Amino acid sequence: MPTALSSTDTTPGPARPGIGDVLRGWRAETRRAVGDVGPLLRFRSSGVRGRSRTTLILALAFLLAFTVIACWLPAYLPEGDERRSDVLLLLPSAYIGVLVISMISAAASGGGRELLPRDQGVAYPVSPTTDHLGALLMAPLNIAWIVQSWTLLGASAYVVGPRWTLPLALLPVFLWLFAATAIAQALAWFVEWVRRGAFGVLTVRLLTIFMGLVLAILIVTDELVPLLDESPTLTVALGLLYGSEAQMLPWLRVVLGIAAVGLVAVVGGALTAGAVVRRPPRDELREETSSRPPRANPASDLVALLRTDRAAIWRSVPLRRGLAVLALLPGLVALAGGLDWVMLSILPGLVASGGALLFGVNSWCLDGRGALWRDSLPVNPRLAFTSRVMVLTEVLLVVTALTLLMGALRAGPPTTSRVVAVVTCAVVVTVQVVATSLRWSVRSPYAVDMRSARATPAPPVVMVGYSARLALSTTLTGMVFGGATFAPWQWSVMVAIPFLLFSSYKLVGTAGAWALPAVRSRVVAVVAS
Amino acid sequence: MNAPLVQVNALWVRFGPVDAVRGIDLSVPAGTATALLGRNGAGKSTTMRVLAGVIPPTGGVVTVDGKDIRDDTLGVKRVIGYCPDVGGLVPRATPWEHLQLAARLRRLDHGWEERAREMLERFDLGAATHRVTSGFSHGMGRRMSVILAAFHRPRVLLLDEPFDGVDPLGVEATMEVIADARAEGSAVLVSTHLRELAVEACQDAIVLRGGQAVAALPAHEMAGEAGAGAYRALLD
Numbered sequence A: 001m002p003t004a005l006s007s008t009d010t011t012p013g014p015a016r017p018g019i020g021d022v023l024r025g026w027r028a029e030t031r032r033a034v035g036d037v038g039p040l041l042r043f044r045s046s047g048v049r050g051r052s053r054t055t056l057i058l059a060l061a062f063l064l065a066f067t068v069i070a071c072w073l074p075a076y077l078p079e080g081d082e083r084r085s086d087v088l089l090l091l092p093s094a095y096i097g098v099l100v101i102s103m104i105s106a107a108a109s110g111g112g113r114e115l116l117p118r119d120q121g122v123a124y125p126v127s128p129t130t131d132h133l134g135a136l137l138m139a140p141l142n143i144a145w146i147v148q149s150w151t152l153l154g155a156s157a158y159v160v161g162p163r164w165t166l167p168l169a170l171l172p173v174f175l176w177l178f179a180a181t182a183i184a185q186a187l188a189w190f191v192e193w194v195r196r197g198a199f200g201v202l203t204v205r206l207l208t209i210f211m212g213l214v215l216a217i218l219i220v221t222d223e224l225v226p227l228l229d230e231s232p233t234l235t236v237a238l239g240l241l242y243g244s245e246a247q248m249l250p251w252l253r254v255v256l257g258i259a260a261v262g263l264v265a266v267v268g269g270a271l272t273a274g275a276v277v278r279r280p281p282r283d284e285l286r287e288e289t290s291s292r293p294p295r296a297n298p299a300s301d302l303v304a305l306l307r308t309d310r311a312a313i314w315r316s317v318p319l320r321r322g323l324a325v326l327a328l329l330p331g332l333v334a335l336a337g338g339l340d341w342v343m344l345s346i347l348p349g350l351v352a353s354g355g356a357l358l359f360g361v362n363s364w365c366l367d368g369r370g371a372l373w374r375d376s377l378p379v380n381p382r383l384a385f386t387s388r389v390m391v392l393t394e395v396l397l398v399v400t401a402l403t404l405l406m407g408a409l410r411a412g413p414p415t416t417s418r419v420v421a422v423v424t425c426a427v428v429v430t431v432q433v434v435a436t437s438l439r440w441s442v443r444s445p446y447a448v449d450m451r452s453a454r455a456t457p458a459p460p461v462v463m464v465g466y467s468a469r470l471a472l473s474t475t476l477t478g479m480v481f482g483g484a485t486f487a488p489w490q491w492s493v494m495v496a497i498p499f500l501l502f503s504s505y506k507l508v509g510t511a512g513a514w515a516l517p518a519v520r521s522r523v524v525a526v527v528a529s
Numbered sequence B: 001m002n003a004p005l006v007q008v009n010a011l012w013v014r015f016g017p018v019d020a021v022r023g024i025d026l027s028v029p030a031g032t033a034t035a036l037l038g039r040n041g042a043g044k045s046t047t048m049r050v051l052a053g054v055i056p057p058t059g060g061v062v063t064v065d066g067k068d069i070r071d072d073t074l075g076v077k078r079v080i081g082y083c084p085d086v087g088g089l090v091p092r093a094t095p096w097e098h099l100q101l102a103a104r105l106r107r108l109d110h111g112w113e114e115r116a117r118e119m120l121e122r123f124d125l126g127a128a129t130h131r132v133t134s135g136f137s138h139g140m141g142r143r144m145s146v147i148l149a150a151f152h153r154p155r156v157l158l159l160d161e162p163f164d165g166v167d168p169l170g171v172e173a174t175m176e177v178i179a180d181a182r183a184e185g186s187a188v189l190v191s192t193h194l195r196e197l198a199v200e201a202c203q204d205a206i207v208l209r210g211g212q213a214v215a216a217l218p219a220h221e222m223a224g225e226a227g228a229g230a231y232r233a234l235l236d
Helices: A019-046 A050-076 A083-108 A128-138 A143-160 A166-195 A200-220 A224-229 A234-244 A248-277 A282-289 A301-314 A317-337 A347-358 A360-375 A381-408 A416-443 A460-484 A489-515 A517-527 B044-051 B073-079 B095-105 B112-122 B138-150 B168-183 B195-201 B224-235
Strands: B004-015 B018-029 B033-038 B059-064 B080-083 B156-160 B187-191 B204-209 B212-218
Touching: A019 A128, A050 A143, A050 A166, A050 A460, A083 A143, A083 A166, A083 A224, A083 A234, A083 A317, A128 A166, A128 A248, A143 A166, A143 A234, A143 A460, A166 A200, A166 A234, A166 A248, A200 A224, A200 A282, A200 A317, A234 A248, A282 A317, A301 A317, A301 A360, A301 A381, A301 B095, A317 A347, A317 A381, A347 A360, A347 A381, A347 A416, A347 A460, A360 A381, A360 A416, A360 A517, A360 B080, A381 A416, A381 A489, A416 A460, A416 A489, A416 A517, A460 A489, A489 A517, B004 B044, B004 B187, B018 B033, B018 B044, B018 B187, B018 B204, B033 B044, B033 B168, B033 B195, B044 B059, B044 B080, B044 B156, B044 B187, B073 B080, B080 B138, B095 B112, B095 B138, B112 B138, B112 B168, B138 B156, B138 B168, B156 B168, B168 B187, B168 B195, B187 B195, B195 B224, B204 B224
Parallel strands: B018 B212, B033 B187, B033 B204, B080 B156, B156 B187
Antiparallel strands: B004 B018, B004 B059, B204 B212
């Protein structure tokens, strides 16, 4: 009869797996994780039906067609004096640009976009590797990434010119887009891993400040351009040239090198993603468990509503982080590039659009499941709408003001007409973006759990459409006010009036729609579901 | 018998091609509690949302405390207290901030704070008064939703699945809230699929199936094993 071991007996531990077993297990897990991406993608896309499906197919066809055009048409543009070699000199820095944009985008959203929203994904055994691969696939669904990629491909095609070797030459560029996205994703996971560690938030903040200081020193000492000239992305430009000259051996070496870097980044990202899930998101958890000192009772209905709407934004770690990035990044770019006042007028549109894309395009989702209760409270719906308008406007104006203050430092002497043009531009595009965002919020609400930093207020494909439309309209408006910097200041005010009237008209129309019980109930039911 | 505070005649609610509620009649007199019972998708929550003024009815007449819900939605919202079936809490606000918002919009007189604190303690949420609700468990959220529905002593109390995922102490506190509301002359409507708790809390019951009322009977007839059998038969 078996008996329990005595204290002097040695305990036979479980047999330790050999290296072969570990490798076999890892291979099986990886195969399974990769295999899970397909079903998850199909699950995600199954929610797009009817007209939305047709729109999605058309949008994807447009993206594909425009990519082909970006790769082909610039090659046939007239050469001009030394213009191709000028563009060639800028290419290595531009290749670095796509890496930086991808990294900031992925790091700011806590590790990139989710293939499956967190609240839907909890029921399924989705591995971190699958999550990582999903984030990689979703990374290009970002207007900044798309526009930058088109620019890179177009510039590269222009450098090559109309040759039969154009496809060969562009292959290293395509591979670089893949590798840069994979490296950015891996770095973003690493940043998230650090952030979730002990003193992680402080470490990331100090690191960001340090990098900002390094950048500032490089700019002040005129060392930035020489440094960019030494960038490793010079190899990608060489690959482009080898391809265009059909020098197959060196071209192949570059192609294989970039592909290897990309694959290593994918694997490294998967490993880091696995490490991230083993650490709890400290700052989010702290936010959810800490106490908020009570304030005096609100003095009016509007104040009461404003407090609730403001809390939804400023108490959200992901939104705060996103707004900080929006306030600082374009300002730093303006500082680094020494943008003049004409170019500064483009920034408010970019910042306001970015802010709206964080939450504004689906404003009522911030109430989450509390939307039903809020709508049962006895308050005029137009007042509740006014509160949303005010909060979105003030948030966008705050981040825009910070950006402009930073940009103004190196923009040259401020004249009255320049300052008035840029300030009126900021006000106009903010009201424009608020009016558009709230119209979309009422027309197309989505149920989103915004607790996750990786969630978007609308499905990723819809977000691409939203961001493209916002970027186009605000950039055009910015260009109008850029021109106004050369005119007397009164011109800027005169130009602003029709813009503001049109946006106000849109806002009034949306407020009227929100006041209709049938419309409001649909929005509330969707965001609370 | 007291005059009904809630009167629903031929209520019809349609969402696109789906008829969620198909001609429901019900009335809830002052000082009484009525249970809405039925399976998932029977139309209980939709009926409650209509009474809360959150969903407009497609057809029929709904009056709450004498006010037609179509003509005076805001007036109806002033006299009701509503605990929705899902969530019911704004994620980034604290319980106290929810109470402050509701107290302001309902124009509660100074002194509401004392009752609010008493209810928070009764529902064992005193320690979480100033924590954001996104960190709450499901049961805590349900309990807080009941407080928000009841703390202003509404004329009509609408509780949609108030017992769902709530611990025994929370259930007990909710039962007390319902009893207090009845004693104060309010009309209470409780939507639930937990038959035994509905029988304990209410004196009348209406069973819904496929968006229609298939039975209206005294709640005690649904008690015990015989009641369970009768209820089961009504669901098929």
